[in-house]
Amino acid sequence: MSGLRLLVLGYRTWLIDKAGRCALPGAYGQAVMVDPSSKLVVVHAAAHAEPRDSASGGPQFRFLHSTLRTLAALSP
Amino acid sequence: MSVKRIEAVNDFVIKFANVNGSGSASANELFARAFLRMGIPVSPRNIFPSNIQGLPTWYEVRVSENGWLGRRGGCDLMVAMNPQTWAQDLKEIDPGGYLFYDNTKPLPKSRFREDIHVVGMPLTEISNSAYTLPRERQLFKNIIGLGALAALIGLEPEVIAELIGEQYKGKEKLLKPNLNALQLGLNYAREHLKDAIGLKAKRAYAVGEQIFMEGNAATALGCVYGGATVCAWYPITPSSSVAEAFTNYCSKLRVDKDTGKNKFAIIQAEDELASIGIVTGAGWNGARAFTATSGPGISLMSEFIGLAYFAEIPATIIDVQRGGPSTGMPTRTQQSDLLACAYASHGDTKHVLLFPEDPHECFTMAADCLDLAERLQTPVFLMTDLDIGMNHRLCKPLKWDDARRYDRGKVMTAEMLDAGREFARYKDLDGDGIPFRTYPGTHESKGAYFTRGTSKNPSAIYSEAGPDYQYNMQRLLKKHDFAKTLVPKPLLTPSREPARFGAIYYGSTSPSMNEALESLAQQGIFVNALRVRAFPFADEIQDFVHSHSKVFVIEQNRDAQMKTLLVNEAHINPASLVSILHYDGAPITARFITKEISEIAAALNVRPIKRDKAA
Numbered sequence: 001m002s003g004l005r006l007l008v009l010g011y012r013t014w015l016i017d018k019a020g021r022c023a024l025p026g027a028y029g030q031a032v033m034v035d036p037s038s039k040l041v042v043v044h045a046a047a048h049a050e051p052r053d054s055a056s057g058g059p060q061f062r063f064l065h066s067t068l069r070t071l072a073a074l075s076p
Numbered sequence: 077m078s079v080k081r082i083e084a085v086n087d088f089v090i091k092f093a094n095v096n097g098s099g100s101a102s103a104n105e106l107f108a109r110a111f112l113r114m115g116i117p118v119s120p121r122n123i124f125p126s127n128i129q130g131l132p133t134w135y136e137v138r139v140s141e142n143g144w145l146g147r148r149g150g151c152d153l154m155v156a157m158n159p160q161t162w163a164q165d166l167k168e169i170d171p172g173g174y175l176f177y178d179n180t181k182p183l184p185k186s187r188f189r190e191d192i193h194v195v196g197m198p199l200t201e202i203s204n205s206a207y208t209l210p211r212e213r214q215l216f217k218n219i220i221g222l223g224a225l226a227a228l229i230g231l232e233p234e235v236i237a238e239l240i241g242e243q244y245k246g247k248e249k250l251l252k253p254n255l256n257a258l259q260l261g262l263n264y265a266r267e268h269l270k271d272a273i274g275l276k277a278k279r280a281y282a283v284g285e286q287i288f289m290e291g292n293a294a295t296a297l298g299c300v301y302g303g304a305t306v307c308a309w310y311p312i313t314p315s316s317s318v319a320e321a322f323t324n325y326c327s328k329l330r331v332d333k334d335t336g337k338n339k340f341a342i343i344q345a346e347d348e349l350a351s352i353g354i355v356t357g358a359g360w361n362g363a364r365a366f367t368a369t370s371g372p373g374i375s376l377m378s379e380f381i382g383l384a385y386f387a388e389i390p391a392t393i394i395d396v397q398r399g400g401p402s403t404g405m406p407t408r409t410q411q412s413d414l415l416a417c418a419y420a421s422h423g424d425t426k427h428v429l430l431f432p433e434d435p436h437e438c439f440t441m442a443a444d445c446l447d448l449a450e451r452l453q454t455p456v457f458l459m460t461d462l463d464i465g466m467n468h469r470l471c472k473p474l475k476w477d478d479a480r481r482y483d484r485g486k487v488m489t490a491e492m493l494d495a496g497r498e499f500a501r502y503k504d505l506d507g508d509g510i511p512f513r514t515y516p517g518t519h520e521s522k523g524a525y526f527t528r529g530t531s532k533n534p535s536a537i538y539s540e541a542g543p544d545y546q547y548n549m550q551r552l553l554k555k556h557d558f559a560k561t562l563v564p565k566p567l568l569t570p571s572r573e574p575a576r577f578g579a580i581y582y583g584s585t586s587p588s589m590n591e592a593l594e595s596l597a598q599q600g601i602f603v604n605a606l607r608v609r610a611f612p613f614a615d616e617i618q619d620f621v622h623s624h625s626k627v628f629v630i631e632q633n634r635d636a637q638m639k640t641l642l643v644n645e646a647h648i649n650p651a652s653l654v655s656i657l658h659y660d661g662a663p664i665t666a667r668f669i670t671k672e673i674s675e676i677a678a679a680l681n682v683r684p685i686k687r688d689k690a691a
Contacts, residue, residue: 012615012616012619014568014616015565015566015567015568016567016568016569016570017567018437018567023568023570058573058574061570061573061574062572062573064570065570065571065572066572068570069572
């Protein structure tokens with residue numbers, strides 16, 4: 001770990017906006033994203049070497065972030 | 077020395093400095109609405125004094141095609157019409173910005189700054205030449221100025237003419253002189269002030285389906301849709317327009333079509349004590365009731381709020397916050413009633429608070445408050461403020477799901493009583509701390525109870541026994557804890573890069589925070605942001621704080637009231653929280669937040685993550 005903390009682990013559903021878009025980030029890079037308006041669920045099952053792995057987490061984080069932003073922009 | 081010139085298209089701040097009562101409000105609002113008609117988002121803010129006439133007033137318009145609706149900070153163009161605030165107004169202009177003023181009476185060079193561009197126009201002279209009546213001269217001077225600004229900035233004159241037409245529909249006598257004044261301004265600026273200002277409006281398509289409304293009106297509409305039938309209030313700035321709007325909406329939406337009878341009761345009481353008393357009585361009787369007030373009103377209502385808490389009576393309280401303490405700054409904004417409302421009244425009390433960010437949430441959360449108050453049988457506060465309540469704001473269209481049914485909570489009916497269901501008014505039957513109640517007159521022989529503010533046993537029988545009191549107080553605590561499963565959850569805005577820092581904010585700070593997050597990201601400072609929408613706090617808030625090395629808590633009060641609540645109620649280590657506090661009475665700005673966070677980040681010896689390295 002470089003001391004860089006990744007966002008929040010642990011058994012929570014994180015609301016991203018009032019449309020109900022949410023993310024469930026987990027340990028070892030597992031993540032689920034839900035976009036109710038498009039009925040899309042993205043599951044990221046790839047495992048990182050560490051529960052919190054900043055090196056692998058960065059690109060994954062950017063991917064999740066961009067996907068959420070894109071979904072928000074596309075929603076009616 | 078050549079002075080730099082701010083050049084911007086659809087992204088700037090214009091501020092009007094006026095004398096209260098000079099008739100400028102109408103022209104200012106026309107100016108703001110013209111941008112909207114051109115598809116450019118704006119966020120205007122009235123900064124006004126608490127007297128009726130004579131003192132300074134400002135109208136600040138944030139123009140942003142990107143949709144930033146908070147105050148940015150600074151000013152690109154000052155329209156300085158108030159000699160009393162001239163020096164102060166000049167100071168606010170960003171270097172390279174513009175000063176527009178009435179140069180009918182020339183001013184010495186020493187009254188200006190050298191690093192700004194001065195645009196003078198003889199507004200009084202033009203108006204006096206065209207009009208004879210003193211009142212006309214004053215009012216049309218504003219419209220002449222509006223015409224000049226339209227020409228300078230590139231607002232489409234047809235759009236403004238259309239808006240004036242709508243404003244004076246049915247008052248044709250006023251329409252023509254207004255259009256004439258507009259044309260006078262346009263003509264002068266086109267002839268004498270060509271390209272004097274580098275700020276330009278360009279037609280865009282960024283407003284979309286958003287609506288433009290005041291938070292107080294949205295709150296009132298939320299109360300109508302949320303099923304409120306009783307409103308008791310006492311006038312106080314900045315909340316009065318909630319009750320006034322509720323009155324207007326009810327007269328349109330809540331009158332029986334067949335009988336013509338009102339299906340609502342609105343009472344302007346003799347004071348705040350009576351208001352909350354009426355609301356508590358109505359709630360006890362099964363009606364959905366609310367009051368609207370501000371900080372001083374909350375202080376006066378405290379005793380009744382305690383009664384409603386302890387006797388477990390639903391009540392919705394709209395607190396449109398202003399600057400305190402005492403009479404404080406009645407017409408300025410603050411988020412300084414959190415602690416007063418969270419713990420309102422004597423003894424051990426804790427109340428549910430909801431924090432709307434804009435008129436859209438004022439609408440939805442007002443209705444939520446009415447549901448929560450009945451579900452939890454307790455006072456629930458909608459913590460809005462002057463910035464949201466009394467300014468027009470762009471927001472998502474209001475929508476109501478007709479399938480939604482009011483949550484009346486645990487109400488025991490005559491049928492349930494006849495079926496042998498146990499009724500004990502203050503007994504927790506199913507573990508959530510919420511007892512069943514009956515409406516008065518539910519049954520001829522069952523389900524009656526004595527309502528009192530003194531201690532009682534689970535069956536509502538007067539009791540001073542320690543165990544009875546403790547049972548009741550623990551049940552109330554359990555109920556409060558259960559409330560966190562019902563209130564709106566916090567919303568997370570993840571940064572686009574992994575972040576060390578988090579930020580917690582709430583209410584009207586939201587639009588400025590959104591812009592600040594983007595500014596910080598552009599500097600390489602990435603911050604995950606969590607918008608708290610309710611108290612008691614969701615468990616996510618603790619996780620959020622634990623996941624960051626430092627969490628900024630941004631609020632608009634002196635004493636870090638949200639931070640205090642987070643430490644006291646969410647058991648968060650205060651060392652992990654850094655307060656960013658803004659409390660001068662004006663709404664917080666994006667620049668203020670950006671500056672504070674970037675300076676503290678630097679002080680914490682953090683090197684910004686360079687995007688090229690992280691990629």
